[in-house]
Amino acid sequence: MGAPIKKRKSFPVKIGRVTMGGGQPVVIQSMTNTDTADIEKSVQQTMELSDAGSELVRLTVNVDAAAQAIPHIKEKILAKGYTTPIIGDFHYNGHTLLTKYPECAEALDKYRINPGNVGFGETHDKNFKQMIEVALKHNKPVRIGVNWGSLDQTILNRMMDENGRSANPKSAEEVTIDAMVESALSSAAMAREYGMRPEKIVISVKMSHVQDVIKAYTILASKCEYALHVGLTEAGMGLKGAVSSTAALANLLQQGIGDTIRVSLTPAPGGARTEEVLICQHILQSLGMRQFQPSVTACPGCGRTTNTLFQEMSQDMENFFREKLPEWQKKGYIGVESLKIAVMGCIVNGPGESKVADIGISLPGTGENPKAPVFVDGKKVTTLEGPQMMTHFKKLVEDYVNQKFGSH
Ligand code: SF4
Missing domain, CATH: 3.20.20.20 (Dihydropteroate synthase-like)
Known part of the structure; x- marks a missing residue:
């Protein structure tokens, strides 16, 4: 912006x-x-x-x-x-x-x-x-x-x-x-x-x-x-x-x-x-001068989230993009480098940041209902929970990429 x-x-x-x-x-x-x-x-x-x-x-x-x-x-x-x-x-x-x-x-x-x-x-x-x-x-x-x-x-x-x-x-x-x-x-x-x-x-x-x-x-x-x-x-x-x-x-x-x-x-x-x-x-x-890879917006974490899930998930998404990007580029997914993901630690800024990303997940902070709403293009589409949360989120991202960038 x-x-x-x-x-x-x-x-x-x-x-x-x-x-x-x-x-x-x-x-x-x-x-x-x-x-x-x-x-x-x-x-x-x-x-x-x-x-x-x-x-x-x-x-x-x-x-x-x-x-x-x-x-x-x-x-x-x-x-x-x-x-x-x-x-x-x-x-x-x-x-x-x-x-x-x-x-x-x-x-x-x-x-x-x-x-x-x-x-x-x-x-x-x-x-x-x-x-x-x-x-x-x-x-x-x-x-x-x-x-x-x-x-x-x-x-x-x-x-x-x-x-x-x-x-x-x-x-x-x-x-x-x-x-x-x-x-x-x-x-x-x-x-x-x-x-x-x-x-x-x-x-x-x-x-x-x-x-x-x-x-x-x-x-x-x-x-x-x-x-x-x-x-x-x-x-x-x-x-x-x-x-x-x-x-x-x-x-x-x-x-x-x-x-x-x-x-x-x-x-x-x-x-x-x-x-x-x-x-x-x-x-x-x-600086917004060039796009090389999808970006992951992640919060720094604070006393409102005492688990490491959001850190692991942010790291996992960075690795996921690094692995997948060459494949997507080979398939001719034009513009996929500009994809924006948000992985947020709690409800304070989670939904807000998630809504402005292409796909965002707002993880539950300490004491919150252990469910994570997922937003796609600004709209809440589902809620994830349980140990498979990461796998499901990645699947959602992959489907989104195939749909949005694969139809050229
Ligand atoms: S989103 Fe929640 S957990 Fe993350 S830094 Fe902000 S208040 Fe702390």
């Missing part, structure tokens, strides 16, 4: 079969953490990320073996039916690798260039130009990805000096943010001089503090119409990483800023890399 978010105007950029910017829905991307030279593992993780919902997958291309692996990775994922565009992440030696391995340059769908890591002075300009020329030759877009941990020190030092001489000097943080934006825009201007069209350029200015990243992107967005890749860099682990990323991304997306997003989550040892993709989906879905 609520007014749709008005997206900032940006150039559309085509990356393989995916278009970002130009008013298109925000695209989710992620990055592998395998050794790219290990072709089997990199193929496997690229497919896992893609299955989880990553619409673009980036891989490190740091050494000869990684560059040599890229065409094989591309070939293998295509053979398995994965058309997910792959992006090469280059630092320091991208100009050399892209020139030395044209098959790698051709297989990649986009190159990420960090202008802070392409050399210094004249070498910087020469290396940067070389990468742009390869991109032009292979007709590939680039991301000019500035990161504050590797910000071009020549730009930062110059801007710090200028600031020091100013009558009203800014804080060091403000100058750093300005330098991030300057590095991105001057690099984009350079790429344009070499012949790159704006529809081939994506920009990012990632920082690791929420307020800084919001400020940097807000300034950047006001100064250009390039498609923007938005993310909080080095977000950290688990809950903290998820919350910080959400705080930053939600603010920017709400302003219409961001054409593609990534959540840079540090996985727990042995944890799933795909977690960062799911967080991106949840962010976009909670």
